[in-house]
Each structure stands twice: as C-alpha cells, then as structure tokens.
Amino acid sequence: MSVNASLAAVSDHLFSGAIVAYSAGLFALCGDYAFGKGERRAAAKAAARERQRVLRAEATERDLASVGASTSAAGGLVEDEPVEPNEPPPSKSVWGPRLGLIGFVLTILGLALQVAALVARGIATNRLPWGNMFEFASAICICAVTTYLVLSTAKSSRRFLGVFVLPPVILILVVIGLQFYAEAGPVVAALRSYWLAVHVTAATIASGILLVSAVASWLYLVKAKHEARERETEDYVPSRIAGNLPSSGVLDRLAARTMAFAFPIWTFAIITGAIWAESAWGRYWAWDPKETWAFISWVVYAVYLHARATAGWKGKRAAYINLLGAATMIFNFVVVNTVISGLHSYSGL
Template sequence: MTTADLAEYSDLAFRSATAVYVLAAALLVCELASTSTRAVVRRDTARELVGAGSVPLAEPAGPGRVETPAGRPLSDRLGRMGISLVGLGLVLQVTSLVFRGISAGRAPWGNMYEFTSLATAVAVLGTLVMLRKHTVRPLSVFVLLPVVVLMFIAGTVLYARSAPVVPALQSYWLVIHVSVIATASGVLLLSGIASLLFLLRRHHAEGAEGSSTVGRLAARLPGAQALDRVAYRTAIFAFPLFTVGVILGAIWAEAAWGRFWGWDPKEVTAFITWVVYAAYLHARATAGWRNTRAAWINVVGTGVVLFNLFFINIVVSGLHSYAGLN
C-alpha cells in the first residue's frame, strides 16, 4: 500500500466520520424532541436520589412514553443508538489521523485541516468520557453540531493534501506543542458549550416547560448544576494543558526565532485566551460569580479560542504560518 493510497483512505475515513456524526446528531435530536419534560425531571430526581444513597422504584410507562419491545422508552433507544454512532465516528476520525500521519511521514497536525480534525476528535472523546460520569446525554447533540460544522470547513476550505510540512515546522516541537494545544482546544470547546447550555437552562425555570420553542428546548436539557459541573471539570483539565502548551510554544519560539516572546498575533491571542480562562476558574471559585457570570467568561473564552484558530491563522499575517492553505 503506497502513501498515496493511505492519504486517500485518510480522506475517506474523515468524510465517513463526518457523515456518521451527522446521522448520530439526527438520532440524538430525535431523542431530545421525543423526551417529555416530565421524563427529564424524573431522570434528574432519580440521579439525585441515587447520589444520596436511595434507589427510586421504576415507574410504569405513562402517557407520552413510547415503550419498545425491550422495555426501554423509544427516546432512550434513539439516544443509545446515537451515542454508539458517535463512538463509530470517533474511531473513523482517529483512523483518518493515523493514516494521514503515516502517509505524510510526520505528526498528523501540521496544518489547520489536521489541527481541526484532532481538536474536534478530542471534543468528541471528552463528551463520551463525560457521559460516563454525568447524565448529560443531550449535551452530545450540541457538541456534535459545531463539530460537524468545523469538520465540514476543515474538509473544504481548510483542506490540504498530505505532504511534508514547511521547514519551520519540521521539529519535534510540532509533535509536543501543537498536540497539547489541540487537545486543550478540543476540551475547552466542550467546556464552553456546556456553559452555554447552563446559561440557557438557568434562564428558564428548572423543570418548567416554557411556552416558546427555546423554553421547551431548555426544559429538555440536563440540570443546570450538572452542566456547570461538566463545564468546570473539563476546564480544570484543559487549563493546565493549555498553560503547558503556551510555555512549550515559547521554548520553541526561542529555538526557532531566538526569542521567547515577540508579540506575534498568535502569541498575543494565546496569552489573552490564557487570561480569560484563568479569570473563569477564579470566578468559578468566587462567591457571587460562580454561576452565571463565570459561565459567561467561559463562553467568551471559547469564542477567543475559535477566533485564534480561524481569524489569526487565516486573516492576520504573522510568524505562525500554520494555515496550510493553497
């Protein structure tokens, strides 16, 4: 099998992963639409009782709950199938990255197409990990939507053929620095989405089904505290990684350009991102800020991450020639 074949298989796996994510999102949207508000309240209440050491008795099927022959509500079956497809899509996406790396003979994150693929894969993986610890399956829908959009942009506008990177990036620092930043960016994307949903949930009464479409959607989301815990715990994990990534980037800059800091647009925006997330974690631990205000800071941080990824790399010229666009 030639490197050209591997590159072709990599592109095929990437496109297949995107298609699988779209199908998974469709199933999860159907689950969200078919779940009654009362079922959400019962689910969150049961979670609290289990956490307190009590085991609630199973309730019989009632109006609005369609039972399958296996005894599970139809919405639950749709959700489980959707999550299974998310896992399949992640396997395909990781396969795409592996084939890309082998065909190019380097780490598969040497341009924006590959960076975006790695970051979105990390976001999906983080979502699956959170689903094992928290009852927040509807969160996966809202993670998949930006993931699919980012992958579509990566596969079209940002696409670059499998090839060696420019001489400035032919360094072991590419393996270390960029992988750490991409991992942190993917987890921070998940954290920001969780905070955005937390704000939406907080805006509407807990468990109360509003009259508007947004209100009915908010009523079907997981509890606000569960979403806030996901946002905080993922940020706690990603912030040290991002800090290490910025420090490693400074060390690489000194080796490549003879200085640790040169006020390059990429460096400045990365520092602003670090300050925003440091402010979020500080606000999250401060009385009076730990709820809505801290969540807004987290959402702003996600916006800065996306701004740094797209606008700085594509529009603003600097020493970080990372777009890989032809």
C-alpha cells in the first residue's frame, strides 16, 4: 500500500501547528482566569461569609439550647451580631473577557488543525488514522478538547476548564511527538478490519471524556481543601488558583456527569473488542495485558458510579476513585503498550 509522503508531511506540520495554537490559547485563557478574578473572588467571599454566618447562628442556638434558653432569645442574639460592611463592587475587568474569547477561539483553531492533521494522515495512508500509539493519543486529545469546548459552549462559566484541560493535552501531544512518533504507513494485517472503526473509535471517545472527568475530580480536591481552610480560619487568604474555582459541589457534579456519559461508551468499547477478538483469534477473551487493564479500568469506574448511586460516596472518596481509574488508564496506555508484550502490540514503535 503506497503512502502519499507529501500529504503525510503536511499532516506533521498541521500537528505542530495545533500544539502552537493550543499553547497560545492556554496563555490567553490563563489571562482570563487571572484578570477576571475580581468578580469571581467577590462572589466566593460572599458565599464564604454566608456560610460562616449560618455556622455561627447554629452554634449560638446549640449553646443556648444547652442552658435552656428560648428559641426567641437565640434569634435575638443572632440578629444583634455586628454586620460586616459591604465591600465595594469589584471593578469590571476589560481584558479578562477579551482574553477568554481569544483563548476560546485559539483552542477551536488548534482543534481544527489537529483534526486536519489526522484527516491528512488518514488520506495519505488510505486508512483510519488511529492505528498506532501516536495516532490514538492524538485522537484522544481531540476528544478531550471537543468535550471541553462543548461544555464551555453550553455554559460560559465553564470556560475556566481550559486552563486545566489544555496543559495535559499539550503535554501528551509533545510527548507523543517526541517519543511515540510513527511514520505514516499501513497498519499490521490484524488491524485491517471494520472493527477498527467501531472498537478503537469508542475507546478513543471514552478516553477523551474520561480525561476531562479526571481533571474535574482533581480540581474538586483542590477546591474542597480550600473551602475547608476557609471554614476553619476566618482570616484565611484564598489561593490564586483555588479561590477562582467554582464551588466544590459544582466540580463534583461536573466530574460525575462526564463520567456517566463516558462509562457506557467505554463499556461498548470493551464489548466490541471482545467480539473483534473472537473473529480474529477465535475466543472472546484471552486475558491479554491490554484486555485485563481495560477491564480493571472499567471496574474502577463502575465502582465510582455505583458508590455514588447507592452508598452516597460523593466528594473526596469519589474523586479519589476517579483519579485511580485515570491512573489505570495511563498505565494501560504507556506501560502496557511499551513494556509488556501481548496480542495488542500495535504501538507502532
């Protein structure tokens, strides 16, 4: 099978251009996150003051109840507490929204360049362009960035996610470009099947969405720690990063919803992989290292969703399970593909 070398070279240039566009978009989104902190931090401070007021009122009522005080007396004491002076409204940032829009547009440009790079490689090789580690990881990044853009388009307040989703995307693209790059060419005979379009595509989409879910869980842990310190210390100075994040509840729900969307796709990928294995190797399951670790990831994510639905494991415990699942995915992609030999040795290295 002949390869169009000139088109393959264009694909490589487009790939490099996507990294540049993502990096510029990240820089602009960071500017929005920094310059737009006034409005967000004022809202966070107001919410923290309200939480502290409620906690003081509840503590006062419990103390009075313990000595037999009446409920009306407790209400009076709460009302007599000194009222904090209203802070002047923060000045509206001019550069924040502009930089945010620029960063959002540059991220879309980077996504377009990356999609064009994969399409060009597919045309150059006359096959689906996810037949090795380089192409598969690039496709995962496309799905992760697409997930971020869809979430941000649905609700502009989620645009901050780009500050934390783009760094791992850029890191992955740089690493695969330097360490896992494979020349454009035909795939091995075992991958010349229509199941490549079904099984690998499903795994790619699920992996990209799961990356965003893991980022949301990590941000939840950062914000939850910040909120705990804020409750314990009245004069706590919020950090520049955690202070601008939305509430931990918002981040927890975002992680759970993206997980709930990705988990059925990951399940479908495992099922179609078993069907493909039966047609190619004569058995549905061979306990191959990649199969095994894909199943381990599925079990971890199933535990995450089941624990949230039945045991009420929301918050930190759920976040740790989500990050454990992400760790198993990383191990499966990096270690299993490069160190452990098996039936899925298609890394292209």
